[in-house]
Amino acid sequence: QVQLQESGPGLVKPSQTLSLTCTVSGDSISSPYYYWSWIRQPAGKGLEWIGLLYSSGSTNYNPSLKSRVTISGDPSKNQFSLNLNSVTAADTAVYFCARVGLAAAGDNHNWFDAWGQGILVTVSS
Amino acid sequence: QSVLTQPPSVSEAPRQRVTISCSGSSSNIGNNAVNWYQQFPGKAPKLLIYYDDLLPSGVSGRFSGSKSGTSASLAISGLQSEDEADYYCAAWDDYLNGVVFGGGTKLTVL
Numbered sequence: 001q002v003q004l005q006e007s008g009p010g011l012v013k014p015s016q017t018l019s020l021t022c023t024v025s026g027d028s029i030s031s032p033y034y035y036w037s038w039i040r041q042p043a044g045k046g047l048e049w050i051g052l053l054y055s056s057g058s059t060n061y062n063p064s065l066k067s068r069v070t071i072s073g074d075p076s077k078n079q080f081s082l083n084l085n086s087v088t089a090a091d092t093a094v095y096f097c098a099r100v101g102l103a104a105a106g107d108n109h110n111w112f113d114a115w116g117q118g119i120l121v122t123v124s125s
Numbered sequence: 126q127s128v129l130t131q132p133p134s135v136s137e138a139p140r141q142r143v144t145i146s147c148s149g150s151s152s153n154i155g156n157n158a159v160n161w162y163q164q165f166p167g168k169a170p171k172l173l174i175y176y177d178d179l180l181p182s183g184v185s186g187r188f189s190g191s192k193s194g195t196s197a198s199l200a201i202s203g204l205q206s207e208d209e210a211d212y213y214c215a216a217w218d219d220y221l222n223g224v225v226f227g228g229g230t231k232l233t234v235l
Contacts, residue, residue, distance in 0.1 A: 049225070051223075063223065096169055109217070112170070
């Protein structure tokens, strides 16, 4: 059974870079059957998709965050990471990593079938 | 403002049936799988329905999903107090080339 665990600083200063890591167990981030993703949720608000890491290593980002986001994978550690630069208070949220299940390889019919517990990141000086 | 539109809240009595709607467009719901997530306060979302109407293993058969055109619905029958949660719909959007979520619906079991 796959498990995901987010880790990283809980407090980031404005204008700095938010860096989080998701450690995956029970599956491989190199698996051709899944993608990997980051989602966030400000307190009391809805879910916002941040971006996607394909099994090939390529990425896809939310257009609203694209200029500030980098998602990368480290197959040797079975981890994938999120970097969000130039953060402001608006980036304060719980950040989730998730596995993306697919109807078929390369398909846009996909869903988040496993989630990490989430990590609260506060942007404040 | 979310790309997918859900009612902010719904309520119904125990043992009754409730539906939650999710409205989108041809670039998302109309062309891609709709998925539903259940979230309890302070917890991670959980996949409830995927690919429009499929139940993941372990999810109660009281939950069901449907889709018609650019709208989708989640139905919960035999409501129980433990169903009180936030429910989100989501789908891939071909125009934005990414995943879009609904704003979420808070279910209250009266």
